[in-house]
Amino acid sequence: MSTPFEPRIVVLCCNWCTYAGADLAGTSRMKYAPNVRLVRVMCSGRVDPSFVLRAFQDGADGVLVAGCHPGDCHYINGNLKAMRRFPALEKMVAQFGIEPQRLRLEWISAAEGDVFVRVVNEMTAQVRALGALDWRRRAAVGPLPEHAG
Amino acid sequence: MEPRIGVFVCHCGTNIAGVVDVNRVVEAAAAWPDVVFSTEYKFMCSDPGQHLLNDAIIRHKLTRVVVAACSPRMHEPTFRKACAMAGLNPYLFEMANIREHCSWVHEDKLAATLKAIDIVRAAVAKARLLEPLQARMVPVTPKVLVVGGGVAGIQAALDIANAGTKVIMVERSQSIGGHMAQLDKTFPTLDCSACILTPKMVQVAQHPNIELMTYSDVENVDGYVGNFTVKIRQRARYVDESTCTSCGVCLEKCPKKVPSEFDEGMATRKAIYRSFPQAVPGRPVIDKESCTYFKNGKCKICEIFCEPKAIRWDDQDRVVEEKVGAIIVATGMGLIDPHGLGQWGYGRFPNVLTGLEFERLNNATGPTGGRITCKDGSEPKSVAILHCVGSRDRNHKEYCSRVCCMYSLKFAHLIKEKTHATVYNFYIDMRCFGKGYEEFYNRLLHEGVKFIRGKAAYVTDQAYGDEETGKLVVSAESTTLGQVLRVPVDMVILASAVAPQNDAEAVARLFGMGRSPDGFFMEKHPKLEPFATATDGVYLAGSCQSPKDIPDTVAHGAAAASTALSMISRGMVEVEAATAEVLKDFCSGCKVCQDVCPYSAISFHDDTHLAEVNASVCKGCGTCVATCPSSAITGHHFNDLQVLAQIDAAFAWE
């Protein structure tokens, strides 16, 4: 390849903590890897596991789910549901043959712009080291074999 | 009908345009399906910018609008309003954050531009699927709950009550007054704390618009902005409020003594007590835990001497339910547990005191009647005041407690005034930032107080020589002299760090507030809304938000009051329109949603075997939407297809 591999990471994050944390990183003019795209939902409890799967299906090399710290949820405890879903989701994603470093759950508060930056940079580096996941190519059901019919 | 999407890319001066190639974003957007108009402007949030938006909506018959600018947390309301002005449902607007999430965090202009295009594409993808929603207005209950009866709560309550709005003030201890009531003098003016506070306390008690509930706790909070339902537990007082005349005979007669919380444990109170002589209300309470009668069934001396017959042994806790429109949390601050600060001798040496203990020692109503003495009753010949004990210290509290420099100066002055002692201040920096503060510091410099620029390392009783024998020795490196000093003194005062209240975590949860990393309650915006929280209708006053001195606390209380009042006096409040909805055709009644809803907003109808979301209680978190195994709940404005469209468009995948 002529251009080096740049990972594509989808961040599914809550409005109140992580999105605001990313805002804070911005207002503080911190710099981080341009490899993430944020998809905002109101609460990490809204993150349907199928959103994660869809991101991988679309071609994401990594998915970060992020919300308020346990106990600090804007909706009291929506994030606890994200927390409860995660271990099984992680395990299931591993069963699909996706490396564990490609899926991460982080608690990043509105005050933790620096944590947002660290997590993004860290994950970008890890996923870069793993290389492209490229689900459509590496795992997609191929075109139908044409021997018959 | 195909949506007609307009895309508006903001330069934000050079904030965005300095890094992102705005024109390239505009061109890219113009090529996407359903985008019928795409343009850029210097400041979209400005009046001309909003006019541009307005005109374009009308001229191009736009049915969806995407503004690529700053964070929706900043200007979403602005642009929603602009859309509404042009006759477009404000929920058909979507914001693309290419400033905080792009131009401000990337230096590589090409990468930032490509990212901005992706961000706008995702916003357009979502916009395409947006549905109009109707914001609902609900009436506001014209009553405010003030939690905490310190000076912040008092100020807030009085301001609101004076405006003619009802207030319920809940205070957990026997009396209102808070920390300020414990103080003797206040810096830098040295006016008497009680003299300025007690009139306000009395006003609270007598105000026709204020219902005061002391010895009470808020147990539960339900509802939403404008319409909260709170449960308040009024603990049993065992003294009838209407009969008691506050004569105080019982306080003299009660044989049971326990350490007084108000006096920081340096003096005792009785089992039947009021926190301090000027307590408001003046009626005492019986502390059931300490009372001899409750312990072994004998005593009742208070009852024998109570002329108006106000003792009620069968008194019970009462839980009252109140409806309020706004809540002001003014629960105040605590102090760091000084026992964790062993190197400074607290708990090991009796003459090592915390700042608040010294306040009581120095107070005319305190354990010594205001005489500054060592534990043995003697007057100290030298006193060391150690600044930043636990503050500005990564091992304890990283923040500056903000009040210690000034009260340490105040202590120094008062010690000088009342005794002949030599006073040493061990400090890192003097932080005297308020009105008249620096002047006060200068005055102290001329009063012969010794200032040693160096944080005290430890306090010991191990004497190196005769002059240290029997003394407390403070060791510190003087950074001005560049040498380690050992200063023998008779008394050490620790300016120990201000800290969040011990139960701050539970209180934050109760009121749906966040906490910042320092543990104090988190404000909605650190600069523009330091008195609001992320939960609409819940406001902050005083040092529960961050350490504050009295003027700042009072100002904060007044700010919270005016914010609450402006909401109350509007009479109506807009509630979340982006709520969840159960699609009846697909609900199988598994009840899983009922368990996950944080607000108990989902009810189950046994007759129809269906779940239903109560839209006025739903806050739109979407947890039930993600959880519903039958995909039978949709979350308006963040429905599955909208989020998936955004994910699908997050990158130019191919």
Added chain:
Amino acid sequence: MGEEKKNGKKLQLAMYWAASCGGCDMAVLDVNEKILDIAAVADIRLWPIAMDYKYKDVESWADGEIDVCLFNGAVRNSEQLHLARLLRRKCKVMVAFGSCASFGGIPGLANLHCKKTIFEAVYGYTASTVNPEGTTPQTHTKVPEGDLHIPDFFDDVYSLNQVIPVEYYVPGCPPTPDTVMVAVNAIATGNLPPVGSTIAGDKAVCDECLRTKSDKPKIQAFHRPQEIFVDAEKCLLEQGLTCMGSATRGGCGSLCPAVNMPCRGCYGPMPRSLDAGADALAAMTSIVDASDEQAARTKGDQLVDPLGTFYRFTLPVSMLRRAQREH
């Protein structure tokens, strides 16, 4: 039932099995005496499990000659694909019959692997394999008598609608007699729902389940059915069994939960489902009684095989469709 098609001609019916266990064909017989009603209204032109046939028989039919084909089984080799395409041409209405045809079914779990690794296991190291020469199936083999051909085994398992257009879906492993009769009646009377419909409930199995549910159901721990004594009254999910009932189309009459077995999800995803496995995973784990990460992990780990549990019948039609190929 019993009335003939309006033009007086009997309904021309074909039934075919691809990658399936034969259970779906049995299910047709499970309608018992009603099979006679079916025979009364329909000419069964093809039914490999019951009648002999040759490819050329099917090839000899005119295009569209057959009214309805009930096609059961997933598609995982070249012969099945050939027949699916052939029957598509010959039949007016194609029905994916049973979970395998509808969603890939149990054979669909082979999408966790690929041809190479499946052959390595089946012809290599399973406990019952005796294959000292390491022989694996070859599509072409030269023998003295000429060339032998056997179908090519694909890397992936497909649901029927992934290889040919399908009009209707009759889910179930197998479809219950009631579901079969609903489908047959609809076909026989011409009262067909919109193309693309699934002949089953729009509500989940829970809707038909008579077990009692708490107002706020909670899962204390996950168990496998053999590990606990099942309370006969209480919701199975609340007892920690990974019952797919809330995430699975009803129409079966909640047969499995009625006999203390958790629903395994054979009627497939709910109508609005994005991904059947994600739905079930989200619901079950969200109500786990865990308030910290450690507890969540401990309880999550009790799900021995989340993928196999949540996609037991639906892996080929799920978002990710298969596991990444070993490389």
